[in-house]
Structure formats: structure tokens, C-alpha cells
Amino acid sequence: MSGVEVDAWQIPILVTAAVVLLEAGFNLLLRVRGSGPPSQRVRTIGFGLLVVLTVIIFVAALGPDRADQLSSVAAAVTAVVALWLTYRSYNSFTKSNTTEEQSGGTAAPGPENPGESEHG
Template sequence: MSGVELDAWQIPILVTAAVVLVEVVVNLVLRHRGGRPPSQRVRTVGFGVLVVLTVVVFVAALGPSRADQLSSVAAAVAAVVALWLTYRSYNTATKQAEQEKPAAPGPDDPGES
């Protein structure tokens, strides 16, 4: 490493500074383009860059051993969230299938003859 270490309290400051810089750049670009908002792809790439920057700075501040422990906890949380989302998706699909299923004709209904 280069010998530069970050403390945990510095992470929010660096992320806030990055967000402010990105906002300034976006405002300059919008002013230059005539006020049209950027495309969805540009916004997605910008958000992705901010996420990567946040993760890199966060892992660098934690150090390798704590980052490894945190990734284990994050993987467990992600597994629980994935299980919950799968359960919700299954319930939604089941409810939709029940709503689309035609009702059986009762004794009062003549049905189609």
C-alpha cells in the first residue's frame, strides 16, 4: 500500500465530497447541454461509480481482516433477503394463478352447452 490509511469517520466525508463533485459536474454538463437531463444510462453509470467508490473506501478503511468478516455477515444478510424475495415472488405468482383460474360452474349456473 502507499501508506495512506483512512479512519472510519473519514468515509462519510469522502463520499459526501464525491457526491458534491459529481453534482457540480452534472450541473455544468446540464448548463452546457441546455438543461436536458442526462440519459438513464449516464445516471446509472454515475450511481455505479459512486457505489464502487464507497465500497473501495469502506474496505480500505476497515482493513483486510475486518472486511473479510464483514463480507461474511453481508453474505448471510443477502441470503436472507434473497430467500424473502423468493418467497414473496412465489406468493405473488400463486395469487395471480388463482385469480386467472376460471371458476367452476355451480349448480345454479347453466354453464356453456
């Protein structure tokens, strides 16, 4: 065998070329068959496969040590985002409860409540 090696910087170029070739092949196939674009499910599965392929290639290009460090950083960022979303959710929940208590739990009569009238 000739022992062809692929450097890490070449991987994104090769993946992009593969995606472009696959897309061109699918477009040609759809034109020949005369049908429209594939269904939502097929597109979602295809996108998921591309994401998995990209992640696998990315981790392989990084190597196990760098991938481990990157996953630790990603976990820390995810924890901070989850904490922020939890805080926002808690604030919106307490604001909605405070608003209900101040209005007495009933809505004011008007166009929003057509069953109630001002002539009462």
C-alpha cells in the first residue's frame, strides 16, 4: 500500500467535498425521477447522520486527550447555561404568581371576557 495519510486540516475539506457530492447526486436523482424534495423525516435523518459524522471526525481529528479537555469545557458551559435557564424560568414563574395575586385571580371585564358586560 502507498500509506496515504490525511492531516487534520484536510478533514473538513474532505467532508465538505463529500457533502457537496452527495447533494449533487440527490439533486440529480430527484430531477430524473421528477419528484419533489424528500419528506421531513428523510431530511431530519440525513441531517442527524451528517451531525454524527461531523462529530466523530472532529473527535478523531482532535485525539483523545484534546477531546477529553473539550468535553470538560463543553460540560461546564452547558452547566452555566442550564443554571441561567433555570433562573429565568424561576423568575417568570414567580412573576406570573405575583401578577395573579395582585389582580385577585380574576380578569378585568372587557373585550377579552365577552360573557361579562358593563351594564351588570
